[in-house]
Amino acid sequence: MQLLCPVSWPDYQLLDCGNGEKLEKFGSYVIIRPEPKALWAKTETTEQWLRQAHIRFIQGAGFGKAGKEDSGTWEKLQKVPDRWNIQYKKLFKLRLGLTAFKHVGVFPEQAPNWDFIYRKVREVKEQAPGSTPRVLNLFAYTGAASLAARAAGAEVAHLDAVRQVITWSRENMELSGMNGIRWILEDAFKFVKREVRRGNTYQGIILDPPAYGHGPDGEKWKLDDCLFSLLQECSRILAGNNAFVVLSLYSNGYSALLADSLARECFSKNGDYAFGELFLKDQYGKRLPLSVFSRLELK
């Protein structure tokens, strides 16, 4: 079991967390957001947090669908633009922005997965000189994992069900000085089934599915009911060797061992499997677990 957190990332820092909130720095701006998993007490006082913060998310107030978990409004405490950029290592840039659901366009705890994806694409290329690995990113959101794969030289298919996040991902690609990512606005399951029928294969498959979702034509996604079948279909489009899978799960309280068992049941018995938790560490050393992962490497 591996416990992984971002390293060497000057543009992101978890400053403190506790009392159901986190204090984070993204580039030059400090944000206070709700964090249900921060069950302990924060180290600094509320006054200290408010002195540093540029923006605070107030849950349940203002815009967002009424009654929808995570909806609320942003209160600006100091001058701050609606959009700003951050850099991830020498690999890519991300445009951040304030959304109605407390998110800013990046899940920082995913950074160890981006490093893994970058390393694996390089390895796959070295194993098959002259070839271009094909990577499929499902539930791809604003595209950080797609950019990691592209930066390493993969041909990337980036799929999400929401047009606005695909547009946002394209902006991130252009901001990072890259091109050539294939954008797919579709239901993840429907697309994978079609790829099975077409006989297309990928050297890398990345999935970060939510608890509930909808395809663009209203197709229902429910993690508990759909995940096992989706992974089984994914196993049919994964190349037989020199390939990798990254599955991350952040909802329903799923454990890392569950992610590992699922992956082992669906993919080749001959692979190297690893699993663990992704966490953020604040400047006082408190560790905030946010996601679990399973990774498969086929030699």
Ligand SMILES: C[S@@+](CC[C@H](N)C(=O)[O-])C[C@H]1O[C@@H](n2cnc3c(N)ncnc32)[C@H](O)[C@@H]1O
């Ligand atoms: C929270 S995000 C995943 C985070 C992302 N992998 C990252 O680290 O940046 C979940 C994404 O799944 C997408 N989604 C939800 N239901 C979907 C479906 N049926 N097919 C494809 N994408 C879907 C959402 O639009 C959202 O962008």
